[in-house]
Amino acid sequence: MNSYYLIDYENMPKDVLKECSDLGEDDCVVLFYTKNRPAVALSEVKNLRTYEVPTGSQSADMNIDFYAGYLAGKNNGKCKIVIVSKDTGYDKVITTWREKEKLDISRSEHVKVKTESKKEKTKTVKKDTEKSKPDNKKKILFNQEVMQAVSKEGYESPVPNAVAQACSKHFGSESLLKDVKDELKSMYENYLEVYKVVEPVLSKHIEKPKKTESEKKSKSQTKKADDSKKSDSTKTKTVESKKLPEKTEINNKIQQVLSKNNLENDDIIFVTKTAVKNITKENGKQMTCNALVKKYGQERGVEIYNYIKKLI
Numbered sequence: 001m002n003s004y005y006l007i008d009y010e011n012m013p014k015d016v017l018k019e020c021s022d023l024g025e026d027d028c029v030v031l032f033y034t035k036n037r038p039a040v041a042l043s044e045v046k047n048l049r050t051y052e053v054p055t056g057s058q059s060a061d062m063n064i065d066f067y068a069g070y071l072a073g074k075n076n077g078k079c080k081i082v083i084v085s086k087d088t089g090y091d092k093v094i095t096t097w098r099e100k101e102k103l104d105i106s107r108s109e110h111v112k113v114k115t116e117s118k119k120e121k122t123k124t125v126k127k128d129t130e131k132s133k134p135d136n137k138k139k140i141l142f143n144q145e146v147m148q149a150v151s152k153e154g155y156e157s158p159v160p161n162a163v164a165q166a167c168s169k170h171f172g173s174e175s176l177l178k179d180v181k182d183e184l185k186s187m188y189e190n191y192l193e194v195y196k197v198v199e200p201v202l203s204k205h206i207e208k209p210k211k212t213e214s215e216k217k218s219k220s221q222t223k224k225a226d227d228s229k230k231s232d233s234t235k236t237k238t239v240e241s242k243k244l245p246e247k248t249e250i251n252n253k254i255q256q257v258l259s260k261n262n263l264e265n266d267d268i269i270f271v272t273k274t275a276v277k278n279i280t281k282e283n284g285k286q287m288t289c290n291a292l293v294k295k296y297g298q299e300r301g302v303e304i305y306n307y308i309k310k311l312i
Contacts, residue, residue, distance in 0.1 A: 001079060002026050004071050005111050008085035009033040010060050011297040012109075016084065019111035020045045029111070030067065032060050057299050058089075065093055072103055081105040087297040138205070143168045145201045153197050158255045162187065162272075165265050167198060176206050186273055188248050251276050254308050261307050270295065271304060275312050285312060 005023075007016060009031055020029050028047040034055045053063045068081050081104065083090050090107045097103045146167045150160040166187060170179035180202055184191040254275055258268045274291045278284035289309075293301030 002028065002075060003080040003082070005029045005082050005084055006064050006067060007031045007111075008060050008064055008083065008087060008297075009037055010299075011085045011087045016111065017045055017048075020048070023047070023111070032064055032067075034060065057303070061087065061089060061299075065090070068105060072097075072101070072105070077101060077103055079104070082111075083107045084109070084111055085297075087300060089297075089300060139168060139171050142171055142201070142205055145204075146198050149197055149201050150194070155194075155197075156252075158259060159194075159252060161265070162255055162269065163194060163198060165269055167202065169269075171205070174206075176202055186277065187251060187269075190248060250279065250311060253311050257307050257311065258304075261304075263304070267304075271308065275308055279312050285309060288312065 003023075003026060005020070005027065007029065009016070010033070017029070017031070023029065023046060025046070028049065029045055031048065031050045032053055033050065034053055036055055051063065051067075053059050064083060064085075068083065071079060071081055083094070083106070085107060086109050088107075094105050094107055098105060143164045146164040147160045150163050155163075163184070166183045167180050169183065170176055173179050177199070180198065181191070181195050184195050188194055251272055254272045255268055258271055263271070271292065275288050278287045278291075281287060289302065289305045292305050295301065296304060
């Protein structure tokens with residue numbers, strides 16, 4: 001069966017063709033590039049084709065999608081197609097045609113990857129499915145509890161969802177409390193306030209080591225002192241609105257803009273975290289733009305940056 005490696009040269013390092021030197025006679029490499037990044041042909045690459053495509057938004061993506069369809073039709077679906085790119089935008093198209101027409105098509109960041117046999121793959125999928133069923137239920141429950149706790153404290157959307165996503169990311173970790181605290185620290189200036197809200201939920205979902213008698217006594221004494229402080233502070237405490245600091249308000253605005261433009265939760269968290277981290281730095285906007293281009297590729301990265309540049 002023929003194998004085709006369609007390389008998105010706009011989203012791959014220049015030395016990607018070095019991975020092609022050990023391909024077989026039935027393997028064909030097709031390189032898509034623009035005048036902004038000319039192709040560098042290597043003599044040791046067998047069966048190499050190159051296509052210059054116009055520059056522009058998602059030009060390479062559309063040409064590669066079209067060419068993949070052309071190859072599938074030409075070979076009556078009996079071929080292997082690998083789109084070599086870091087751009088995750090191909091994944092939805094790949095999933096659709098794998099499911100609908102059972103095409104052997106995938107995306108990879110490398111030309112050659114180790115593949116499992118069908119038997120091994122079936123065993124692995126079955127094993128993972130059996131393991132994940134109870135864990136998924138627990139994770140969904142955990143996510144809901146976090147959202148409810150944050151909403152109850154008066155935080156408005158999209159804060160509860162963003163916090164729940166950050167917590168779920170570390171679900172099952174042995175250092176859940178520390179990991180979540182670090183995650184929230186990178187998202188909010190008032191991270192300790194938010195952390196105190198979700199800490200009881202986090203504690204329910206980790207196994208705590210048994211305490212020694214001396215630790216129990218120490219904890220009891222600390223609790224009494226804390227209770228005494230709370231009693232004193234309650235007399236003078238007034239109800240304050242949950243107004244978030246300026247940096248956190250920007251954080252929320254960025255999340256709302258990205259959500260309106262249909263980015264997925266993991267992408268919203270990454271983009272927001274990157275933008276807020278660089279917002280006070282010299283050349284912070286350029287640093288944010290560079291980080292997005294590195295993660296999503298030139299065209300998609302700039303497109304996402306344009307959504308948020310007025311906010312930062």
